[in-house]
């Protein structure tokens with residue numbers, strides 16, 4: 001493993017590097033929660049504390065004066081709406097996660113800058129803000145029937161991805177694990193005797209087919225209830241095996257190098273990262289300076305595979321711990337902002353204990369990339385528009401049918417044009433009769449493109465866009 005570790009002491013604050021950070025984007029997993037098995041999972045007190053701690057650590061890195069990584073000209077104590085953009089899917093656990101992170105990022109003014117927590121009125125009396133100056137950082141919730149949903153939850157309502165992901169269960173790797181672990185899972189029956197779905201033991205439910213669900217039930221029990229069967233019947237060694245099996249199952253469902261459709265959510269996530277950073281780069285005031293997104297482990301795993309991080313370290317095939325974060329930093333070696341000197345660095349922190357560490361993206365072997373290199377790598381392989389997602393997913397989400405697919409900027413359209421252009425170039429280089437044949441091919445391609453467009457528009461009638469929903473947080 002050739003990790004490019006930056007020198008870090010304690011949490012996220014490292015040694016001085018003569019560089020200037022102009023903006024950053026952080027993507028966070030939720031903290032400890034109730035089990036997914038019974039649905040309606042919620043952040044626990046422990047989980048809120050974990051994410052709050054992580055938010056505080058990013059405060060120490062990006063906001064605190066004296067930090068060598070302080071974002072240039074960011075407001076250290078008092079939240080300024082233009083500087084921060086925060087968003088999470090409209091799911092209680094992810095909204096709570098983003099909220100707890102932001103509470104750590106901008107704590108109550110009474111605690112960090114008391115003078116700003118109260119004001120003196122015209123008549124001379126002093127008024128204090130509620131909750132010792134609690135700061136209300138705006139958080140944008142994204143509904144799952146809004147087009148914005150594709151950026152953080154590009155795996156929901158995406159039939160092409162769902163079907164590519166299901167192909168995993170047909171793979172030799174899956175089948176062999178299913179067979180070789182059958183006895184192991186059967187042996188866990190006493191641990192799950194009080195869980196209806198697994199109580200009968202002998203049936204196929206208690207198997208690798210439900211590797212994550214079983215791991216999650218037992219993991220949550222071991223953290224929260226030391227009297228439960230799940231906690232008392234499972235040894236530490238069995239727990240390691242349960243986790244490792246869940247790792248392989250979830251990674252398999254989210255990434256396969258020869259099937260890019262399995263990672264469509266990584267492609268939209270990367271598109272969103274680029275678009276958010278581009279806003280900072282393009283803005284005269286470098287706003288937003290810090291973007292926070294909250295999302296699921298499946299986006300992490302898909303991105304790890306898609307961005308060639310698993311080739312750097314096999315650890316990236318493992319589930320990220322609760323409250324794990326990925327960060328993308330925009331920086332220059334000198335103090336002044338210059339697009340030509342601008343670089344992008346990727347960092348990952350595993351849970352609350354890990355250190356924030358830089359890793360090379362896209363198999364580059366480099367600790368950071370120039371903005372142009374990053375841009376072209378992302379634009380080559382990511383999905384940069386909602387239409388592009390609708391097209392890649394063949395999604396029946398209501399918003400896909402309302403998109404004006406005739407818009408020429410449509411990414412899929414660009415690709416089709418690319419292939420048509422390639423054929424046209426080939427045609428030009430050929431002579432006489434052959435060229436006529438090429439014209440015919442070109443016309444056929446156009447007709448196919450139009451047919452696909454009509455197909456997507458016909459999806460308007462679908463009344464439920466939630467049917468494909470896959471809650472994997």
Ligand SMILES: *[C@@H]1O[C@H](CO)[C@@H](O)[C@H](O)[C@H]1NC(C)=O
Nearest residue numbers: 072073074080082083284285
């Ligand atoms: C710093 O940010 C403030 C507003 O947030 C802006 O008015 C000011 O011009 C910025 N200063 C520099 C040096 O960019």
Ligand SMILES: *[C@@H]1O[C@H](CO)[C@@H](O)[C@H](O)[C@H]1NC(C)=O
Nearest residue numbers: 120121122123124125126127
């Ligand atoms: C000053 O003004 C505020 C708001 O109008 C009011 O609540 C307060 O009682 C006033 N104080 C005095 C001393 O008049």
Ligand SMILES: *[C@@H]1O[C@H](CO)[C@@H](O)[C@H](O)[C@H]1NC(C)=O
Nearest residue numbers: 167168171172173256258259
């Ligand atoms: C990966 O995809 C290829 C091609 O679709 C398939 O043959 C292979 O079984 C898949 N492997 C896994 C582990 O899903």
Ligand SMILES: *[C@@H]1O[C@H](CO)[C@@H](O)[C@H](O)[C@H]1NC(C)=O
Nearest residue numbers: 222223224225226227228231
């Ligand atoms: C089990 O949990 C209780 C609190 O719910 C605690 O008092 C007790 O020490 C724990 N037992 C063990 C063995 O950790």
Ligand SMILES: *[C@@H]1O[C@H](CO)[C@@H](O)[C@H](O)[C@H]1NC(C)=O
Nearest residue numbers: 275277278279280281282283
């Ligand atoms: C980059 O951001 C700027 C400012 O928001 C915007 O005008 C421009 O269209 C963006 N570029 C792309 C390719 O989206």
Ligand SMILES: *[C@@H]1O[C@H](CO)[C@@H](O)[C@H](O)[C@H]1NC(C)=O
Nearest residue numbers: 315316317318319320321350
């Ligand atoms: C994060 O930690 C878990 C164990 O807690 C491990 O399985 C996984 O591989 C780690 N991920 C990375 C990228 O280090």
Ligand SMILES: *[C@@H]1O[C@H](CO)[C@@H](O)[C@H](O)[C@H]1NC(C)=O
Nearest residue numbers: 257305306308311362363364
């Ligand atoms: C990165 O991974 C992709 C598959 O996701 C692969 O096609 C590509 O060759 C890899 N690139 C490098 C430089 O390792």
